[in-house]
Amino acid sequence: xxxxxxxxxxxxxxxxxxxxxxxxxxxxxxxxxxxxxxxxxxxxxxxxxxxxxxxxxxxxxxxxxxxxxxxxxxxxxxxxxxxxxxxxxxxxxxxxxxxxxxxxxxxxxxxxxxxxxxxxxxxxxxxxxxxxxxxxxxxxxxxxxxxxxxxxxxxxxxxxxxxxxxxxxxxxxxxxxxxxxxxxxxxxxxxxxxxxxxxxxxxxxxxxxxxxxxxxxxxxxxxxxxxxxxxxxxxxxx
Amino acid sequence: xxxxxxxxxxxxxxxxxxxxxxxxxxxxxxxxxxxxxxxxxxxxxxxxxxxxxxxxxxxxxxxxxxxxxxxxxxxxxxxxxxxxxxxxxxxxxxxxxxxxxxxxxxxxxxxxxxxxxxxxxxxxxxxxxxxxxxxxxxxxxxxxxxxxxxxxxxxxxxxxxxxxxxxxxxxxxxxxxxxxxxxxxxxxxxxxxxxxxxxxxxxxxxxxxxxxxxxxxxxxxxxxxxxxxxxxxxxxxxxxxxxxxxxxxxxxxxxxxxxxxxxxxxxxxxxxxxxxxxxxxxxxxxxxxxxxxxxxxxxxxxxxxxxxxxxxxxxxxxxxxxxxxxxxxxxxxxxxxxxxxxxxxxxxx
Ligand SMILES: Cc1cc2nc3c(=O)[nH]c(=O)nc-3n(C[C@H](O)[C@H](O)[C@H](O)COP(=O)(O)OP(=O)(O)OC[C@H]3O[C@@H](n4cnc5c(N)ncnc54)[C@H](O)[C@@H]3O)c2cc1C
Ligand code: SF4
Ligand code: SF4
Ligand code: SF4
Numbered sequence: 001x002x003x004x005x006x007x008x009x010x011x012x013x014x015x016x017x018x019x020x021x022x023x024x025x026x027x028x029x030x031x032x033x034x035x036x037x038x039x040x041x042x043x044x045x046x047x048x049x050x051x052x053x054x055x056x057x058x059x060x061x062x063x064x065x066x067x068x069x070x071x072x073x074x075x076x077x078x079x080x081x082x083x084x085x086x087x088x089x090x091x092x093x094x095x096x097x098x099x100x101x102x103x104x105x106x107x108x109x110x111x112x113x114x115x116x117x118x119x120x121x122x123x124x125x126x127x128x129x130x131x132x133x134x135x136x137x138x139x140x141x142x143x144x145x146x147x148x149x150x151x152x153x154x155x156x157x158x159x160x161x162x163x164x165x166x167x168x169x170x171x172x173x174x175x176x177x178x179x180x181x182x183x184x185x186x187x188x189x190x191x192x193x194x195x196x197x198x199x200x201x202x203x204x205x206x207x208x209x210x211x212x213x214x215x216x217x218x219x220x221x222x223x224x225x226x227x228x229x230x231x232x233x234x235x236x237x238x
Numbered sequence: 239x240x241x242x243x244x245x246x247x248x249x250x251x252x253x254x255x256x257x258x259x260x261x262x263x264x265x266x267x268x269x270x271x272x273x274x275x276x277x278x279x280x281x282x283x284x285x286x287x288x289x290x291x292x293x294x295x296x297x298x299x300x301x302x303x304x305x306x307x308x309x310x311x312x313x314x315x316x317x318x319x320x321x322x323x324x325x326x327x328x329x330x331x332x333x334x335x336x337x338x339x340x341x342x343x344x345x346x347x348x349x350x351x352x353x354x355x356x357x358x359x360x361x362x363x364x365x366x367x368x369x370x371x372x373x374x375x376x377x378x379x380x381x382x383x384x385x386x387x388x389x390x391x392x393x394x395x396x397x398x399x400x401x402x403x404x405x406x407x408x409x410x411x412x413x414x415x416x417x418x419x420x421x422x423x424x425x426x427x428x429x430x431x432x433x434x435x436x437x438x439x440x441x442x443x444x445x446x447x448x449x450x451x452x453x454x455x456x457x458x459x460x461x462x463x464x465x466x467x468x469x470x471x472x473x474x475x476x477x478x479x480x481x482x483x484x485x486x487x488x489x490x491x492x493x494x495x496x497x498x499x500x501x502x503x504x505x506x507x508x509x510x511x512x513x514x515x516x517x518x519x520x521x522x523x524x525x526x527x528x529x530x531x532x533x534x535x536x537x538x539x540x541x542x543x544x545x546x547x548x549x550x551x552x553x554x555x556x557x558x559x560x561x562x563x564x565x566x567x568x569x570x571x572x573x574x575x576x577x578x579x580x581x582x583x584x585x586x587x
Binding site for chain 2: 037038040043045061062064065086089090093095121
């Protein structure tokens with residue numbers, strides 16, 4: 001039978017052949033529409049451990065699905081698809097594919113911690129949201145958030161030179177996040193800052209921009225630091 | 239003048255009733271239908287008990303020894319009461335072994351019968367070797383090794399299905415068996431302890447680990463032993479073709495059908511009324527409540543009473559009960575029986 005209420009079904013679950021003849025009968029198009037079942041066929045026991053290895057995800061296994069977090073959630077009030085309780089359940093059973101379906105909203109958690117304050121099992125759902133968002137970034141499921149880009153740029157410069165050159169951080173951050181370099185507020189900021197600044201100071205700033213200074217005797221410190229961070233990450237996430 | 243209380247059933251309830259009677263200076267006669275004393279925990283070979291964590295054979299064994307070593311207690315095993323005559327204060331019971339017992343009061347500690355999951359064929363018991371009951375699983379824990387009966391492999395995954403033979407109008411079981419949630423979370427921890435590579439999943443409708451069993455068993459099994467609780471009443475257990483079992487149902491929290499492979503499926507079987515209850519009701523002239531358990535008298539001023547004066551009851555005979563509470567009730571019933579004997583003494587005096 002033709003299926004008419006297709007709008008109720010996720011598009012990837014609809015199977016349909018444009019041209020199909022069965023026993024000499026033409027059943028092309030909607031006459032052969034089938035729906036693939038939504039059955040869950042397995043759990044992934046290791047996934048919970050993966051999320052627990054991210055900061056904030058440590059207590060996810062305590063959850064007993066009372067729904068207090070979702071009920072209290074700032075984002076849930078905006079969008080009922082934003083459901084920390086549900087994502088915690090999927091995490092616990094390792095239903096990764098279901099989780100990835102919500103990749104475009106999970107990161108929207110505003111860290112208000114209302115959930116943290118109400119959770120009777122002290123799961124700290126806000127931390128779990130953070131852990132999930134980081135896992136998705138690491139797996140390339142979601143793009144890196146602007147704040148992740150900023151953090152990385154910041155750290156990169158420290159590793160390289162042992163210090164921060166503000167203008168470089170900003171420039172690279174703008175580039176990575178696809179923003180124009182000349183932004184009205186920045187130009188205005190530059191203008192006002194340089195007004196009344198002694199020439200020598202201005203020269204030094206200009207030079208620093210062209211030839212970023214290094215912390216004295218930084219040497220291999222950056223490399224060692226970078227390796228330490230890498231090792232810590234590996235130890236946590238395997 | 240009557241010095242004797244007849245105690246029927248030698249489980250936790252009956253054993254404590256007998257101990258109280260003797261401690262009060264009277265005689266107890268215990269009539270137990272099986273060859274050994276101890277009731278379900280001994281007859282079915284339970285492992286570590288809730289909530290003490292003591293092995294059943296040690297804890298209940300102590301109760302048995304206390305009564306066996308007591309000169310004021312006479313024991314008839316492999317015997318039942320076939321006829322009861324007389325009245326409160328002066329009963330005469332005829333036993334199946336031909337003996338008679340005169341008693342001033344009676345305590346029925348006749349307990350329960352385990353639900354037989356053959357009555358729920360869709361859950362695979364009796365069809366698949368790797369579908370077991372909690373009592374069989376307790377015995378496996380007692381033996382110290384977790385293996386699939388079919389081929390002896392260590393199970394990667396175990397599913398415990400709750401409420402098997404409880405809370406099910408389809409099979410006329412409209413009660414909660416009270417202890418199986420706690421027993422199952424305890425079992426999940428025992429399995430994990432013996433077989434750390436095994437993951438245990440518990441399929442539930444509600445988790446009823448009442449009172450202090452909440453954190454000690456439910457939380458602990460979840461938080462320390464990584465037991466996963468999945469909210470689904472399983473519809474069917476089938477074979478997967480590769481030697482594993484498939485557990486089918488609806489995961490109500492994600493609103494999705496599930497078909498999940500498992501190596502071992504355990505039925506948390508419930509507590510049925512003792513299958514002897516129709517006979518017990520007829521022989522002793524006590525009423526049964528609507529599920530078939532022994533009807534409890536008004537509890538506030540007639541604790542551990544039945545519908546017949548002079549006959550008391552205790553423990554799982556009244557309905558699903560824990561061992562600890564069965565023991566307390568046994569002592570209460572014993573004390574009520576002793577009080578009746580004292581009343582007789584005073585009347586005679
Ligand atoms: C799998 C499982 C695990 C459990 N584990 C625990 C636990 O860890 N902790 C806990 O608190 N509870 C546990 N329970 C509950 C526990 O079994 C009961 O609380 C307890 O057995 C009740 O004691 P009882 O003396 O009232 O009855 P029973 O233990 O049933 O004893 C009744 C006795 O009476 C005898 N009898 C019956 N009919 C007659 C008759 N007509 N004439 C003569 N004798 C008769 C029986 O043979 C038996 O010996 C468990 C139950 C199950 C099903
Ligand atoms: S911290 Fe995030 S998940 Fe928790 S209530 Fe706030 S928005 Fe919701
Ligand atoms: S409030 Fe806590 S226990 Fe309840 S569903 Fe949320 S995370 Fe789980
Ligand atoms: S104690 Fe738990 S498993 Fe047993 S019947 Fe009640 S709800 Fe079901």
